[in-house]
Amino acid sequence: MKHNLEISGQTNLEEGVVDREVFVSEDIYQQEIETLFTRAWLFVGHESQIPNPGDFFTSRMGEESVILVRDKAGVIHVFLNSCRHRGMKVCRYDQGNTSLFTCPYHAWTYATDGKVRGIPQYQELYAGVLDREKWSLIEVPRMVNYKGTIWASWDENAPEFETYLGDAKVHLDQALDCRDGRPGGSEVIGVHKWVFPSNWKLASENFLGDSYHNPSHRSVDLIGIGPSARTGAKGRRDNELELAKHVWISFAAGHGVHSAVQAAGAEYIAQFANDPEIEEYFRHCHNERNARLGDNARLLPFTGTIFPNTSYHGRQPRNLCVWHPHGTTETEGWRFFLVDADAPAKVKDFLRRFYMRYSGPAGMTEQDDMENWLYATRASVGTIARRYPFNYQLARNQAELHPEVNGLTVRGRVTTKMTEHMARGYYRRWRSYLDGADWDELLGQNDPRFSNAKEAEE
Ligand code: FES
Numbered sequence: 187m188k189h190n191l192e193i194s195g196q197t198n199l200e201e202g203v204v205d206r207e208v209f210v211s212e213d214i215y216q217q218e219i220e221t222l223f224t225r226a227w228l229f230v231g232h233e234s235q236i237p238n239p240g241d242f243f244t245s246r247m248g249e250e251s252v253i254l255v256r257d258k259a260g261v262i263h264v265f266l267n268s269c270r271h272r273g274m275k276v277c278r279y280d281q282g283n284t285s286l287f288t289c290p291y292h293a294w295t296y297a298t299d300g301k302v303r304g305i306p307q308y309q310e311l312y313a314g315v316l317d318r319e320k321w322s323l324i325e326v327p328r329m330v331n332y333k334g335t336i337w338a339s340w341d342e343n344a345p346e347f348e349t350y351l352g353d354a355k356v357h358l359d360q361a362l363d364c365r366d367g368r369p370g371g372s373e374v375i376g377v378h379k380w381v382f383p384s385n386w387k388l389a390s391e392n393f394l395g396d397s398y399h400n401p402s403h404r405s406v407d408l409i410g411i412g413p414s415a416r417t418g419a420k421g422r423r424d425n426e427l428e429l430a431k432h433v434w435i436s437f438a439a440g441h442g443v444h445s446a447v448q449a450a451g452a453e454y455i456a457q458f459a460n461d462p463e464i465e466e467y468f469r470h471c472h473n474e475r476n477a478r479l480g481d482n483a484r485l486l487p488f489t490g491t492i493f494p495n496t497s498y499h500g501r502q503p504r505n506l507c508v509w510h511p512h513g514t515t516e517t518e519g520w521r522f523f524l525v526d527a528d529a530p531a532k533v534k535d536f537l538r539r540f541y542m543r544y545s546g547p548a549g550m551t552e553q554d555d556m557e558n559w560l561y562a563t564r565a566s567v568g569t570i571a572r573r574y575p576f577n578y579q580l581a582r583n584q585a586e587l588h589p590e591v592n593g594l595t596v597r598g599r600v601t602t603k604m605t606e607h608m609a610r611g612y613y614r615r616w617r618s619y620l621d622g623a624d625w626d627e628l629l630g631q632n633d634p635r636f637s638n639a640k641e642a643e644e
């Protein structure tokens with residue numbers, strides 16, 4: 187199906203405007219489900235959620251339910267959560283452990299490797315007709331375990347996940363390895379799930395690095411409960427921020443991040459715990475991280491979105507969040523909170539409390555953000571409102587390709603002041619999916635902005 191240019195006719199990314207129909211049109215939403223969520227790499231869960239054979243976590247890819255499961259041989263799979271007989275959801279639990287998935291409808295059973303294990307009255311009613319080998323659960327063809335995070339794609343021809351990440355890889359690494367004493371040593375200590383009345387892209391684009399919305403969080407800054415605001419915004423003493431240069435980066439495949447580059451030799455010690463023992467642990471992580479990541483350890487991750495709908499907070503609170511589409515004006519947010527698996531219990535407990543206060547449906551910053559997204563959605567569905575596009579013109583034509591910042595080469599299109607170029611790049615790729623483009627184009631390999639330093643951004 188082709189992108190309906192007529193109804194998104196005001197979208198012009200060279201001008202920095204996006205038609206509101208992109209956020210409210212049923213037709214465009216269906217095209218997203220069919221052309222984008224069936225191809226892009228999507229985050230489905232974390233290996234720490236399924237440590238033992240038979241462990242499962244019921245996740246989603248777009249609108250579809252999938253089961254992330256470790257089979258009895260220890261191999262991780264992602265299956266469509268739908269019975270091959272008549273489509274019933276074979277697993278209706280959020281997570282657990284099982285040796286078999288038994289369909290509640292007519293009781294076909296499937297082993298944890300997806301194979302049909304039992305069919306009631308098979309000999310009397312199906313023998314010689316039904317080949318059980320052909321009726322296994324549908325397995326998502328592409329799956330990768332990247333530093334403990336599990337990603338999947340329905341497109342057999344999708345590029346390797348690391349190719350898909352491109353230059354965004356070092357930034358996602360920061361979020362995944364940030365505090366750990368060892369790479370990939372994170373564990374999920376909880377998942378918050380909630381539904382809010384907004385288009386899913388408003389949340390995704392916010393985490394590309396929309397620092398311009400910081401006035402929304404003024405109350406959090408004033409009372410000093412932000413990740414680094416030990417004494418509140420005015421009395422901030424956090425050396426990591428004072429010595430860092432902020433960068434906003436757009437990547438060829440549509441990802442975007444807000445990060446900062448710390449000066450060489452500066453210390454990166456989180457100072458928001460007000461507890462010497464916890465800060466000592468963070469100091470230990472700082473040293474481990476420096477030893478492991480070298481110069482890239484100077485990147486301080488704030489937020490990012492891996493195209494299309496997986497975002498992260500890379501500092502504290504450290505988490506991955508997925509913005510599952512639920513129709514044009516509804517989104518289901520899932521936040522996976524990460525801690526170092528080998529952190530002391532006191533650190534884990536401190537971070538658990540901090541996460542709940544900061545993020546998730548009851549977290550102070552999340553509430554600020556959600557109000558913006560849901561009112562922006564609601565105020566855009568009207569017949570009149572739809573006639574007027576959104577503005578994404580902030581800091582146009584200012585990005586540089588692979589510049590040096592604080593002595594570190596930062597790959598991607600980069601600005602050192604806040605901008606909306608990540609969102610412009612995101613919607614360019616979004617459009618490529620809806621146009622049915624090939625993977626070269628989806629990865630931005632033909633996009634001159636990422637191969638020619640002199641090319642004007644837009
Ligand atoms: Fe599952 Fe019939 S729908 S056994």
Ligand code: FE
Pocket residue numbers: 399402403551555
């Ligand atoms: Fe925010």
